[in-house]
Amino acid sequence: MKKKCEECGEVIMGRIDKKFCSDGCRNAYHNKVNKDSKNLIRNINNRLRKNYKVLDSFRLKDGKTRTTKTRLLDKNFDFDFITNLYTTKKGTIYYFVYDLGYLPLDNDYYMIVKRE
Numbered sequence: 001m002k003k004k005c006e007e008c009g010e011v012i013m014g015r016i017d018k019k020f021c022s023d024g025c026r027n028a029y030h031n032k033v034n035k036d037s038k039n040l041i042r043n044i045n046n047r048l049r050k051n052y053k054v055l056d057s058f059r060l061k062d063g064k065t066r067t068t069k070t071r072l073l074d075k076n077f078d079f080d081f082i083t084n085l086y087t088t089k090k091g092t093i094y095y096f097v098y099d100l101g102y103l104p105l106d107n108d109y110y111m112i113v114k115r116e
Contacts, residue, residue, distance in 0.1 A: 047081045048097055055100040058112050069108040086115075 003012045007025035012018050020026040031038075054077045058065050072079075079095075086094040086101065094101045094113065103111040 044081065047078055048083065051077055051081050051097045052100060055097060055102065055112055060112065060114055063116065064111055064113045066105070066109055066111050069110060072102075072110065 003016075003018070004010065005012055005021040005025050006019050007029040008021065010021045010025075012021050020029065054072065054075045057075065058067055081097070082095045083098055084096045086096060088094075092103065094103050096115065099115045101113050101115060103113065105111055
């Protein structure tokens, strides 16, 4: 009995433990199997990239600047997507998207900072 490719059903030639007839079939099979998780990861990465671009669009003087929550929201910044938190010794929490971060201030102001 000859083994058949798990993707296209063609007869497989070669090693006895081979599951696919070609690299193309192997890739197509695994792309179908992992489709849902890859879409989730792609959507999260796209959201993080967009947040980074928003933070990067502000001109930083000496590595920081101030802005309002309204200006961030107008540029479609999503506060739910960050890459890490940084807590100072005083307990102040900075929210980062890669090397760009923000610190909530009073009256809906935010300080945008760049980590060196």
